[in-house]
Amino acid sequence: MDQKANQEQVPVLIAGGGLVGLSAALFLSRYRVPYLLVERHPGTSIHPRARGFNIRTMELYRWLGLEEAIREAGRDLNKSMGIYTAETFASAELDLLKNGLPEQLKQAAAGMFKQAGALSPVAGNRCTQDVVEPVLLGEARRQGGDLRFNTELESFEQDEAGVTAVILDRASGERSTVRSRYMIAADGAKSGIRESLGISMEGRGAHGNHINIYFQADLRQWVEGREFSIMNITHPDAPGMLVSINNADRWCYHVSYFPEAGQIPGEYTPERCRRIVETALGIPGLDVVVLSALPWESAERTAKSLQAGRIFLAGDAAHVMPPSGGYGANTGVQDAHNLTWKLATVLNGTAGPALLATYHEERHRVAAATVLQAGRMADSGMLRIMNVIPDKSAPAPADMLAVMLGYRYTSAAVIGGSAGEPTIPAELEPKAEPGTRAPHVWLLQDESRLSTLDLFGGRFVLLAGPDGTAWREAAREAGRLLGVDVAAFLIGDGGELAEETDGDFARSYRLGAGEAALIRPDGFIGWRGAAADGTARGLADALARLLCRA
Numbered sequence: 001m002d003q004k005a006n007q008e009q010v011p012v013l014i015a016g017g018g019l020v021g022l023s024a025a026l027f028l029s030r031y032r033v034p035y036l037l038v039e040r041h042p043g044t045s046i047h048p049r050a051r052g053f054n055i056r057t058m059e060l061y062r063w064l065g066l067e068e069a070i071r072e073a074g075r076d077l078n079k080s081m082g083i084y085t086a087e088t089f090a091s092a093e094l095d096l097l098k099n100g101l102p103e104q105l106k107q108a109a110a111g112m113f114k115q116a117g118a119l120s121p122v123a124g125n126r127c128t129q130d131v132v133e134p135v136l137l138g139e140a141r142r143q144g145g146d147l148r149f150n151t152e153l154e155s156f157e158q159d160e161a162g163v164t165a166v167i168l169d170r171a172s173g174e175r176s177t178v179r180s181r182y183m184i185a186a187d188g189a190k191s192g193i194r195e196s197l198g199i200s201m202e203g204r205g206a207h208g209n210h211i212n213i214y215f216q217a218d219l220r221q222w223v224e225g226r227e228f229s230i231m232n233i234t235h236p237d238a239p240g241m242l243v244s245i246n247n248a249d250r251w252c253y254h255v256s257y258f259p260e261a262g263q264i265p266g267e268y269t270p271e272r273c274r275r276i277v278e279t280a281l282g283i284p285g286l287d288v289v290v291l292s293a294l295p296w297e298s299a300e301r302t303a304k305s306l307q308a309g310r311i312f313l314a315g316d317a318a319h320v321m322p323p324s325g326g327y328g329a330n331t332g333v334q335d336a337h338n339l340t341w342k343l344a345t346v347l348n349g350t351a352g353p354a355l356l357a358t359y360h361e362e363r364h365r366v367a368a369a370t371v372l373q374a375g376r377m378a379d380s381g382m383l384r385i386m387n388v389i390p391d392k393s394a395p396a397p398a399d400m401l402a403v404m405l406g407y408r409y410t411s412a413a414v415i416g417g418s419a420g421e422p423t424i425p426a427e428l429e430p431k432a433e434p435g436t437r438a439p440h441v442w443l444l445q446d447e448s449r450l451s452t453l454d455l456f457g458g459r460f461v462l463l464a465g466p467d468g469t470a471w472r473e474a475a476r477e478a479g480r481l482l483g484v485d486v487a488a489f490l491i492g493d494g495g496e497l498a499e500e501t502d503g504d505f506a507r508s509y510r511l512g513a514g515e516a517a518l519i520r521p522d523g524f525i526g527w528r529g530a531a532a533d534g535t536a537r538g539l540a541d542a543l544a545r546l547l548c549r550a
Contacts, residue, residue: 007179010036010146011347013165015153015193016186018045019129019329020315022136022147024184024336026064029143030458031344036178037145038167040152044133047214047294048245048252050329051077051128054404056437057330058122059523060337063457067122069135074127076246080229087234088282089219089242094226119405119430120440121451126229128245129329156183156193158309182343182356183311186336189297191317197308201301203371207322207378208298211265213253213273216289217281220248238279253277257295265295298322300375302368306360312339319367324377327370327403335363341458341521342413345547350484354412354548361411369423373403402428409435413520413546415527432509434527438463438519439508442500443491449500452491456523459485460543464516465506466494470534471516477536482543518542 012028014021017039028035053061053070061067071078086092116123140147148167154175156165163183168175185193223244231242233253240255255276257263270290277288302319306312315332339359345351376397399406406428408421417434430439441452455461460479464471468490475488491497491505499505509517514531518539527542 007164007177008036010034010178010180011182012036012343013163013178013180013183014038014186015165015183016188016315016317017041017133017137017147017149018186018188018315019050019133019136020332020336021184021186022133022140023060023333024186024314024340025140025145025147026066026136026143027060027337027340028344029140029145030064031340033340033344033347035146036180037140037147038151038153039147039149040170042150042170044137044149045130047212047292048128048130048250049212049294050132050326051243051245052124052126052326052330053132053333054124054326054330055116055120055122055401056404057333058125059120059453060333062122062453064139066135066139069139070127070132071125073131073135074125076248077126077128077244079227079247080126080244082228083230083232084228085232085234088280089222089231089233090282092231094223094228115401115428119401119428121442121453124404153187153193156196156311158183158311163310181310181347184336184339185311185313185317186315186332187317189316189320191313193311194303194313194317197311199303199305199308199313201303201320203299203301203368204375205301206297206299207375208256209259210254210256210296210298211268211273212294212296213255213268213277214245214291214293215251215253215273215277216249216291217251217277217286218249219251219281223247233280235279235282238276240276240280242280253280265293268293268295298378300371302364302371306335306364306367307357312356312359314339318363319371321371321374322378323374324380325374325397325400325403327374330404331367331370335367338363338522345521350482351547352549358409358411358413358548362409362413365410365423366407369407370403373397373424396426398424399427402426405437406430407437408433409524411435412548413526414524415542415545430508432517432525432528434525436525438517438523438525441491441504441508443505444498444500445496452505453523455487455489456519456521458521459487460521460526460546461519462486462488462516462539463505463509463511463519464488464490465511465513466490466492467514468516468534470514471529471539474534474536474539478540478543481536481540482547482549484543484547486539486543518546520546 012035014037025037150170152168154166154168162181165178227247243252273290273293306318314335321328342355402425407424414435462475472488475486479486516529518527520526526546
């Protein structure tokens, strides 16, 4: 019998059903690309792990229609504010203004929140991974996705036309073969796919090894109305970091262990973990139940390549970073967003295969730069678990908004832009240049409020002022010539979309008379056109270049 006849056929195989894999699945669904996701565990994460989603990630989940569901899932944690330091939890004075943050961080945080409100239609959101993943999985299943948990990727091989994988149903023991055009490796920091491909990691390496103790203890009477995010505990018998999960009866306590001294994770039995937590809390007689204990390594590493043929690394498989800044999971979700529109356009025949190479070009630079920024934050000593001595002479980390929203892409899928600009600037200064995130501006449509960001996703979008009538016809004709969906909007007095505040659009996008901005499906500016470019041929040439078409 022909073995190929028994193979399942799917455009994209996703290995890994965590935050990044599930996000990739949902993005592909929006692009109407069928996929198969396999995850070796029987369900979503039972451990909190990631605890927050920044502005950019929440913009992406807004596009998926999941913003409110994720906010609701994080309702209890979202009240958390401040980083404290105390010998024990019981001895801490939970006064945010007095003790919650160093003065310079208080000022920076206040400025960041004020600025962020003008930069995006959404705010960041605290929410743990174990409650977000079921939201993503539920939506993916509702949309008819093929998601198989308790199913392991046993082996794979690729050729010029695709990837052949053997998967194991761990419940039945049955093996089957899947043939896909492309594969996304979202299988975590210890990625077996990355290792099989022989892709090495580079960076500063480890900051330390830790045990994440997830436990139950009712602390409501101490924290209600004074909810906090993190508490550095300095007790000599149980130093570590207490992290809120729901500000009530779910918490994590991180402690360090030292392999160089012969210590191993297996030594941290439930009983030992319970004693450590009791000491750190300092409340005699409190009922403490250890739910799980997970070893993890804080490190700065980026894969040397995010692509090997038809296989792409995303999330922790592509980069690991210290938890300072909370950039890790967010960077992974944004990897998936960058990759999936490119896979979709290549699979539907509107882009050339060379477009896929821009995934590594764009995301590797951003990932490496973000890993560096997370490391610099760790070097500040803000989180005692990092076991570092603060170095006041070390470079200061970039502004957090710059890391979240200010990163820029340079690749064949970007035309123009300023040469020599850093991938992540020290401070956020939106310039609306090619390779940067298209700015948010509030607009009005039939008295309904919407953001420019609501216009993007799944297609190319051309934005021009009310004097850009020629651009609308050029977009229609260029789209017809190339078989590409191009939407055009004229914004301002006389256009189909009005500005909530006069002049905001032209100022934010820095458009002069007759100029236009071409936005890629991922919401990044791909090209800026002058009045003289406003022809079907000029726009078609730009689109063809962005899509890497010969």
